[in-house]
Amino acid sequence: MKAWLVLIAALAFGVAPFITEGFAGFRPDQFPIPQDDAPVQPAGYAFSIWSVIYLWLLLHAVLGAFKFAKSPGWEATRLPMIVSLSIGAVWIKVATLSVIWATVLIWAMLLSALWALFAARNANPGWALRLPVGLYAGWLTAASFVALGLVGAGYGLGSGPGLGQVGWAFLALTGALAVTLIVLSRTRVWTYGFAAAWGFAGIIVQNLGSSPGVAIAAVAATLLVAGSVLKQLRR
Structure with a gap:
């Protein structure tokens, strides 16, 4: 039963961009302090990774329902994937209405995706289970x-007048890098690191010529994760 629920959730998740406005980042005017060219937000091209994520997760769900329905390794991932994909099916619409709720929900998506990734780390075949879940969870980590x-910059959170766009960009990069390296070391799923590094690379492009400090930090984050991914692939 859960295998079919994963498939239904994956279908709803994949259809969502076509029946909503789509999503390529929050609009500047969605925040009390408009976030024009926010340094923390990756360049628009980076969101194209969703196409690969949608297709690979759909293949994962189809195989799970028809070929691996009784596999214990797959079964352990199903509840968290149902939760994450079900939230994801409504996330784009929520993101156009409320930045706060979108942030809460994307963190719920991330936590449940990480739960699934840790449950899948020893299950096979990897290309149909660990790798698509890893790509999904890695992008969600960055996002x-x-x-x-x-939200921090847009609502002026922080001491005094607030950390500002650049300060929050550094904090977000640091947090995302720390989580990425920890999860990579525990799961050894290279697609997780690739997706996170893709997000960091998008931040590099976004900040070229505008916020060199953030761009340099994003370069460092990308290189650190890429190094960890290469190490995993060599094992």
């Missing part, structure tokens, strides 16, 4: 910290 950085 969740981006959302946190945007």
